[in-house]
C-alpha cells in the first residue's frame with residue numbers, strides 16, 4: 001500500500017513485511033527517510049529535512065540522502081544523472097513537481113530548476129516479498145538536444161550505521177559466482193561490467209547486512225539487483241557523515257546518450273529488498289520474486305525438463321547418426337529434452353568458421369534437421385538447438401558480405417576473441433537479420449528450445465555508420481534490440497523456451513531473466529567445483545533457472561574422478577541436465593542414471609520452486625556442503641549433503657533442518673543408504689529441526705540425499 005501525507009509531504013510504501021519511506025524536503029528534493037522492517041500503521045514521520053552540511057567542504061546537497069540526484073550545485077557523492085547541454089552547462093538540480101499513486105505504483109515527477117528537463121522516478125512495490133522495482137524516465141522538453149553522460153536507475157539509502165558488510169559476486173570464465181564479503185568503509189566500492197554484457201567478473205547484485213549481529217538466517221539484510229544485460233555499474237558508497245548509499249544503472253564509463261528534443265530515456269529496472277531473516281531470507285525473497293514476477297509466464301513459469309546436451313560428448317563433431325544414437329540413449333534414462341549444441345551450421349568444423357551462416361551444414365545433416373527432430377520426437381523428447389546469433393567469424397559468408405556489420409572504429413584493428421567478432425545489434429539491419437534467422441529456424445523446424453550463447457565480450461565498441469555524437473548509444477541500443485528480439489520471438493513462437501548462456505554464466509541478470517526461461521550456470525561442470533559455483537549463484541538467482549549437467553568423470557576441468565551418484569546429486573540441486581558422453585556409459589551407469597532421473601522428477605518441484613536453506617555452505621574451503629529445499633506447500637523437503645574429505649575420524653556434522661512445521665509429522669526417506677541406522681522413520685518437524693539428522697559420510701568426495709514427506 002502506498003500513502004502520501006499532504007501535510008508532511010511524506011510517502012510511505014508498506015508491504016507485508018517492509019516499509020519504505022521518502023519525503024519532499026524544504027528544498028523540494030526527494031529524500032529517503034526509512035527502509036526496513038514493517039512499521040506500525042500509526043507510526044508517524046515528520047517532514048523530510050535536508051541534512052546540514054559538514055563545514056564548507058561538504059554542502060547539504062552532498063550530505064542529504066537523495067532518492068535520485070542530478071550532478072550539480074556542489075554534489076560530490078555519486079550522481080544518478082549527469083547531462084551536458086549544448087551551451088556547455090553541466091549543472092542539473094532536480095526538484096519535486098508532482099506525483100501519482102496508482103495501486104502499488106508511485107511516480108514522482110521532478111524537474112530541473114530552470115531547464116525543461118523532467119525526470120519521473122518510478123516505484124513499484126511487490127506486496128508479498130517487499131521488493132521494490134525502481135527506474136527513472138528522463139525527458140527532454142527543452143528546445144535542443146542534450147547528452148546524458150550518466151543515467152542511473154536509482155539510489156538506495158541505508159539507515160545510519162557503521163557496521164555494514166557488503167556481499168557481492170565475483171568470478172571469471174569457469175569459476176563464476178564466488179561470494180565475496182567486505183566491510184563497508186568510507187569511500188566507494190564499484191561493482192561493474194565495462195564489457196558490453198553482464199559479465200562473469202561481477203554480477204549486478206549486492207547484499208548488505210550488519211556485521212556481528214547477523215547470521216545466515218537472522219538479522220537485517222538490504223539487497224538489490226539490476227535488470228540490465230549491458231555494461232552496468234553499482235556503487236556502494238559511505239559518505240563523510242557515514243551514510244551508506246547504493247546507486248546503479250548502465251555503466252557511466254564511456255557512456256553518452258544524445259537525447260533529441262521531445263525524446264525520453266528509460267533506465268533499466270533496479271530492484272531492492274529487505275529481509276530480517278539474514279542472507280538466507282534475502283535469497284529466498286529474491287527466488288520467490290523471480291518465480292512470481294520476473295520469469296516468462298510468471299507466476300507460473302514451467303518447471304525445467306530434464307535435458308540432454310551433446311556439447312561435452314561431441315563438441316563440434318555433430319552429425320545425424322551420432323546425434324540420433326545419443327538421443328536414443330538419453331531417452332532410455334528418462335531425458336525429456338534433447339539439445340544439439342554447437343557445430344550444426346555453416347562451415348563449422350571448429351571455432352574458426354561458420355558463425356553468422358545459419359544454414360544447416362549439408363555434409364553433417366544431408367536431409368536438414370527434420371530427420372533428427374522427428375527421431376527425437378519419436379523417442380518422446382522435445383528438441384533444442386544451440387545458436388550464437390550476435391557473433392560472426394571473419395571466416396563466414398556473412399562477414400565477407402557485411403564487413404561493416406560488426407562493432408568497430410573506422411580504420412582501427414578489430415580484435416578477435418575465439419576467432420569471432422561481435423555483430424553490432426544496435427544497427428537496425430543487423431537486428432532484422434538476426435531476428436529473421438531465428439524466426440526462420442523456428443518456422444521451419446519443430447524446435448522447443450534455443451540455447452542462446454555469447455562467447456566473448458566487446459572490443460572497439462564503435463558504430464561508424466551513425467553521427468559521432470550518437471556512437472555511444474550502442475551501449476543501450478544493442479541491449480534494447482537484444483531484448484526486443486527475444487520478446488518478439490517469444491510472441492511469434494509462444495511455446496519456445498530459451499536459455500541464456502555466455503560461455504557459462506556470463507549473461508545472467510534480472511533483465512535477461514524476464515525473457516529467458518533458464519541460464520547456463522558455468523562451463524565448469526566438475527561436480528565438486530559446482531558446489532561452490534551453485535552456492536554463489538543461489539545468493540541472487542533461483543535454483544529453478546540454474547542448469548546443472550552431469551558430465552563425464554574424470555572431468556575435463558581438473559581430471560577429478562567422482563562417482564556417478566555424486567555427480568547426479570550435485571546437479572540435482574538445480575535444474576538437472578545430462579552432458580556426459582553416453583556412448584561411454586556402462587549398463588550399470590544407465591541403471592544408476594535411470595534411477596536418479598526418476599528420483600529427480602519426484603523432487604524437482606521442491607528444488608526448482610521451493611525455499612532454499614544453506615545448512616552448510618562450501619565457502620571458505622569448508623569440507624562439507626549441505627542444502628535443504630522445502631516445497632512451497634510445505635509437504636516435502638529434500639536435503640543434499642556432500643563431503644569433500646573426512647579427517648581424524650570426525651563424523652559428518654549433524655544436520656538441523658529448517659523451514660518445517662514443528663508440529664507436523666514427516667516421514668524420512670533416504671535416496672541412498674547413508675542415513676544413520678538409528679534414524680526414526682517418522683518424527684515431528686521439531687525433531688528434525690531440533691534433534692537433527694545424522695548422515696554417514698566418510699572418505700573423499702562422498703554425497704548423500706534424503707527427503708522428508710509431510711504426513712498430516
Ligand code: DGJ
Nearest residue numbers: 311341342501503504523
Ligand atoms: C560455450 C557454452 O557455455 C558451452 O556450453 C557450449 O555451448 C560452447 N559454448 C559451444 O561453443
